[in-house]
Amino acid sequence: MTDLAEEEAWARDCLREALPGCAVDQHDDNSQASMYDLAITYPGGAIGAVEVTAAADRQQLELWKLVGGQGKRWIEPGLAGGWIVRILPSMRAKNLLRQLPDLLRSLERAGLHDVRGNKASTDQSSAIAGRLSIVQASQVTTDYPGSIYVMPPERLSQMGGYSPITGDPLAQWLSEWMPDPSRADNLRKLARSGVPEHHLFVLVPGFNLAPFAVNDLLIAPGAPLPTMPPALPAEITHVWTMSTWSSGDGFRWSPEAGWARFTKIAPE
Numbered sequence: 001m002t003d004l005a006e007e008e009a010w011a012r013d014c015l016r017e018a019l020p021g022c023a024v025d026q027h028d029d030n031s032q033a034s035m036y037d038l039a040i041t042y043p044g045g046a047i048g049a050v051e052v053t054a055a056a057d058r059q060q061l062e063l064w065k066l067v068g069g070q071g072k073r074w075i076e077p078g079l080a081g082g083w084i085v086r087i088l089p090s091m092r093a094k095n096l097l098r099q100l101p102d103l104l105r106s107l108e109r110a111g112l113h114d115v116r117g118n119k120a121s122t123d124q125s126s127a128i129a130g131r132l133s134i135v136q137a138s139q140v141t142t143d144y145p146g147s148i149y150v151m152p153p154e155r156l157s158q159m160g161g162y163s164p165i166t167g168d169p170l171a172q173w174l175s176e177w178m179p180d181p182s183r184a185d186n187l188r189k190l191a192r193s194g195v196p197e198h199h200l201f202v203l204v205p206g207f208n209l210a211p212f213a214v215n216d217l218l219i220a221p222g223a224p225l226p227t228m229p230p231a232l233p234a235e236i237t238h239v240w241t242m243s244t245w246s247s248g249d250g251f252r253w254s255p256e257a258g259w260a261r262f263t264k265i266a267p268e
Contacts, residue, residue, distance in 0.1 A: 002030050008037050010265070011052045011201045014242070014250060015040065018262040024050075036189045040199065048197035048238070051186040055177065055204045075146040076101045080108050082142030085150045091133040096150070103128050104137065104148065113139040151206065167226035167259065169213035170251060174202070174239060175231035177210075187235040202241040218243035218251070225251070225259040 004012065004026050015024040021043050027050075028035040040048035075081070083104050087096070107115060107125060115137050119130035129137060177183075178200065190198035204210060204218055217223040218241070230239055230253055242250035242264050250262040 004037075005052075007054060007203050008052045011050070011203070011240075012038055013265045014262060015050065015201070015240070017265050018250075018252065034189050034192055036193050038201075040197070046197070047195040048199055049190055049193035049195050050199040050201055051190055052201045052203070053183065053186050055202055055208045055210055073144060074148040074150070075144065076104070076148060077146060079105055079146045079148070080139075081145050081147040082140045083137055083148045084140060085137045085148060086135040087150060088133040088135060096132060099128070099132055100134075100148065103132070107137070107139070164213045164217060165224065167217050167224045167251065168228055169211065170217050170241070171226035171228050171230045171253075171259075173210055173214045174241065177202075178230070178236060178239070179233045187233055191235040197237050198235055199238040199240060200236050202239065203244055204241060205244045215243070217248075219245050219248040221247060221249070223248065225261070226253075229253065229258065 008026075012024050012026070015038065016022075019040060023039075023041040025039055025041070026037075027039040028037050036049040037052045038050035040050060042048070079101060085100065103115075103125065107113070110125075112125070115125050115129050115134075117129035117132065117134040117136070118126045121127045121130065178187075183200075186200060190200070204215070208215070232239065238252070238254045240250060240252045240262070242248070242262075246264075246266070248264070250264050251259060252262050253259050
């Protein structure tokens, strides 16, 4: 049996905490094609199929995992730190890990606290930053020496906004996001599961295309629940979603109980 992917193991642990008395185990062991990720076994023997997915493309998800996902910090020895680094989606995660620390150390040695990426620049630091798909790197005060915070470039819809008074923006966004053709494989596996319950577990990394209101709901402690059900594709009966940041709650919807919160278990 192959090991669970990191995000699938995290979802499994959260499901186990949220569903006491149920067994939640790996189902997809690569022994057959189109197997769903996890299986929920209820005390009476009924089965629920679970597919785990992320609201980000694969490169964004890999970048999140490599540079401090799940609430961890990227700390580099020999760096004063407090660097906020905004990157383009074209960034290659492994290139960033290999080259960014040396670039930031050179800036600190030169007493520079800000650089903007420009591949055509005659300034060496700016040119290197440009080749790494860095929009801007800025140093700020920090309580964590050596810290680096990598973020996507701010889009107008994510730069700010009013905190929603209900969780309805989350329900609306999920209703639009779940049926997208890029989720077709998840929906197909659930439809072919042959079990009565089909659960989609949606992780929302820091690198995502969700609107500000959705991110705010997922990272704010005690954020309000939606007042409306999500519009689920026919292949899905239950939906779970949470941010990969350490703050905030998970949100779940079921046809029996409607919306509820669940606890995000710290990943191992």
